Each structure stands twice: as C-alpha cells, then as structure tokens.
Amino acid sequence: MGMTMTQKILAAHAGLDRVEAGQLIMAKLDMVLGNDITSPVAINEFEKAGFDSVFDKTKISLVMDHFVPNKDIKAAQQAKQSRMFADKYDILNFYDVGEMGVEHALLPEKGLVAAGDCVIGADSHTCTYGALGAFSTGVGSTDMAAGMATGQCWFKVPAAIRFELSGALSGHASGKDVILHIIGKIGVDGALYKSMEFGGPGLASLSMDDRLCMANMAIEAGAKNGIFEVDEITRAYMDGRTQHAYTVYAPDADAEYERVIEIDLSAVRPTVAFPHLPENARTIDEAAAADIAIDQVVIGSCTNGRLSDMAAAAAVLRGKKVAKRVRAIVIPATQQVYRDCIRLGYTDIFLDAGCVVSTPTCGPCLGGYMGVLAEGERCVSTTNRNFVGRMGHPTSEVYLASPAVAAASAVAGKIADPGKIAE
C-alpha cells in the first residue's frame, strides 16, 4: 500500500523509507512558530527545563499578532517577554509592530514555509501551510518549547480523508464556502486525528488564497493537518518567494484513504456557519431567509485577511454604505496586504462605505480587543470559530462567512447574499 502526501513528508523527516497510519515517529522540524500568547508559556517551560540554546535560530518564527499592538498592560508584558527571548537567542524571524502580520498570512507571504516542509506552531491554525503542500500542524506551548530546543517533535502518523475536487467555483463562492460546506458535511470532529488531503481537477479553480483559507480551517473538522497537492498555482506562488529549496510530494496512486469524499465546486453556494459550531453550515439562501439582523461585521484574520479577501469585500462595498447601527471592521492581515489595499483603492472604498480599517491583529477573532461583542450582539465574521463567547459576551453570536457575504451583510444590516445586493 502506498503513502499519502502527509505520510511521505513525515517519513522523509523521520529518516524512514515508509511510515503507516498509527505509527509513532520522531520528526525533524523545518519551522517552529509561536505568537504573543503561546510563546510566553513556551518560554517559561523552555527556561524551567534548563535549556540554554535553540536548535536553529533561522527556523523559529515568533509573531506578535494576537494582542498586539498591546491591548493592555498584561498583554504588553507578554510581548515584552517574547521580545527579550528573541533578542537573547538572536531569533531571526521575530515580527513585531511595524513588520508583523497575522502569523498564518505572514509566514507564507514571507516565504518562510514551503512545500515538503515539516512545521509545528503553537497556534491551532498552523495547519494553514498545508495549502503549500507542507505538513504543518498546531501544537501547544510545551511542544513548541521542545521543538525550539531540539528541532524535533513526536507525531502519530495520521490516516487520511481524500477530498477529490471537481468543477470550478462560480459566482460569489470562495474557498471559505467550500471549507464551511465540507465541515457542515463531516462535522467538527469528522476528521479527528486525520489528514484532510485535497486534490483533483477542481484545484485549478482555487487560488492560493482560497487554498490557504481551506487548509486554515482543517482544524475546525478536528484534523491534524490539511494538505493540498502542489500544482502550477502553488509553484507560481512559491517561486521567488520561498527562502529555501522546497520538495514536492505527490500521493502514491495506491495511497490508503479512510474515505474519499467528492466535492463538486460548481455546486458550492456561499455558505454561513451559524452559532455555536463551524459545522452548523447553511447555504446563503437559507441563511438570508432566516432574516438575522446583525450588529457587527469583521473582515480579516488568518482565514480571510489576504488580498483577494480584501478585493472580494471591496467589490461588494464599492459605492455602498454600511447599514446604520452596524460596525464594520476591516483588518488586512499583513503590512503588505494593508499597503496593497491602499494602492488598489480598496481602503478608500472601505472608508467611503463607513468601515474602520485596522492595522493587522488577531484581536476580534478571539474576543481579545478591536471589536468585542456585547450581550446578545450578533456578528458576521470571516474568521474561523463561532464558539460560545468566542468574540465577546457568552450570549453574543458569531456567524462565519466569506468576505463577500460579510460585506453584503454589512450593507444590508442582516445576513445577505452578495449576489442580491443591488448595484
């Protein structure tokens, strides 16, 4: 029996010819990531364990993005602790205010991760880099500490679910809609401990931003990782960008999959996940018919804060006004996306419509700051989680959607179909 992409990458990094699902291995790491919330816990453990060096100062990324620019004194202390650690160990990829972006938008953009890499990050959405054909997974702070010290991590080799994509996206449907549709189909633990492997002829209609968004939310189906086959679109994105040589792995023709799920992209409608689980997916037709008035819209995050997300939101908001009593918060995910929004006129469109445009931060996605919800308030958000209390008060509600749906909802003041917002 052959191996999946994930199994091939893990075998190569464990120095083995082959691995199989369920096998426990020790793998070499190409990148270890942390942010301003998870790094302090890792640094405390690193120091408590008595480590006095890192395995490779070029293969650690510390990104200050969650509560940065500092939201309060305690958050400032945490960022300061991370900064001091970065200085002490001369960590090259330390990104602070002025250079930072939302970590999972930033690392691919900077070319710090690439096809064939084995990456861990103390952030659950580290699975994003699977879009590039890397094995990349979220871990906790203790794993991060061990990874920084030894350059290795233990893994149980995952079984896989293959998603065979056909057709092409149409209308306002995007990668976000595809992944919400899939999570709605398989559930929030539908891929627990497994790889979600995406391939098939439908890949050709998915941009890198669509793929990054889809891999990003693999964790919302419980997956260990999401991974995409590498094609010309991936190579075009990586070439001239990646800072190291990359290796492309393709699944064996006889790779073993627990399930194969066929997805016809042309049938995917804009999709909204209702509170309080990402699996509560409904089509935009059902969602709009529910007539759900909203108080806030957030467009940004590691899921949907990239340039094509900003473009999709701007296309809907051009010449429109955000409804009265709706707060629309737009957060380009990196400095580069922010600059491109200005250059391309998107920022003017957002400001003219009555949106606020923020510097990159994860802030509102996890109820940190920059858009915390009050009791009973409702938000349409392009982020990735709609758990109880995720964006604020425990009685507030989060509806997950694409940038186009979020922008249309901002204009309508309720969940709305971007295809039906009047020109």
Next chain:
Amino acid sequence: MVQGKAHKYPDNVDTDVIIPARYLNTASHKELAAHCMEDIDKDFVKNVRPGDIIAAGWNFGCGSSREHAPIAIKESGVACVIAKSFARIFYRNAINIGLPIFECEAAGSAIENGDEVAVDYNTGVITNLTKHETYQAQPLPEFIQHIVDKGGLLKSLQ
C-alpha cells in the same frame, strides 16, 4: 487511584469555554484557574474541589491550541479528565503538562454530574460509586505512557 465528584459536560467542549481568550493576557496558572470553565459553567470554580474529575462527551478540548486550557483545569484541582474522545491538540497538551486524561466512551456516556467516581491510573479502570458501575478506558500507547510517567514532555527529554 483518585476519587472525586464528577463535573459533567456535553460534546465539543471547546478551549474558548474552558478558558476564554480574554484571560490569555497572562500565563499565571492561578489567574487562569480562577476563570476555568467560566463560559460554560460559571459556578465551576466555586464548586470544584481538589481531586474532582471532569467527564464529557466527544471531542473534548476542540478549538485553539492554548495550553492555558489544560493548565487551568489542572490548577483548578481537577485530578483527571474522562471523555468519549479528545481533540488532538488538547490531548497532546494534557499529556505534555501532566494532566491525566482517559478516553472512554462508556464512562463519557454514563457518568452524570455529581457522581462519585474513582479512577485507577495504572489499569484505566473507572468506577462509578454512585451508579455501582465500572468502565475500562483505552490504555495510552507505551511511548505516551513514558511521557506521562516522567511527568511531562520536557522532563522526558532530560
């Protein structure tokens, strides 16, 4: 062997309700424990006693990678967590910080809030003293048991 009162929760308990992100501006174990389970059970912190256990359904600890979640549970005095299944990052984190966890579908179904439950760490036998039932948890793989025996990942590396 530990014995304590069960605090029972449903499927898909996520890390945002175990420790809401508004409290993640600190790594202090005590401060995290003071808000443990706040958004799903606001009286948990008031009711929990050292040695109590948490019992739950499928996919316990789903969501964020925040190690603050098992830390808050451990620091609150909870001896162990029993669930039908665990989300994978929570599973790793619990093992890595030395919070005992037991995967057991029967126990996750049968145990009710307030039941008196005993857990034998060596055999994985869970005894419900209120209902006079026993359940057998899945044994940990040997490699992972070694980490637990050493008291967490970093100690196992030394």
